[in-house]
Amino acid sequence: MPTSPRSYGYKFSGYFMEYGPIEADNLEAARTLVRQRLGVSRLPQGFQLWDLSERPLARWRVDVAS
Numbered sequence: 001m002p003t004s005p006r007s008y009g010y011k012f013s014g015y016f017m018e019y020g021p022i023e024a025d026n027l028e029a030a031r032t033l034v035r036q037r038l039g040v041s042r043l044p045q046g047f048q049l050w051d052l053s054e055r056p057l058a059r060w061r062v063d064v065a066s
Contacts, residue, residue, distance in 0.1 A: 009057045010034055013046025018057045027051070 008030040009020035024030035030049055035041065 007052040
């Protein structure tokens, strides 16, 4: 039985903006879609990808200052 696609959000390390939603069947499929959209074979270090049902997008989330 096929499952319905889920929505994922993503963020690059050190950036404020969160992007999405990406519709995919699972987390690995979402990673593949992001790599294709960016035209890269590997995602950058610190790249974050999450299920939007667990945490919604925060378009202007500010990282904690060190």
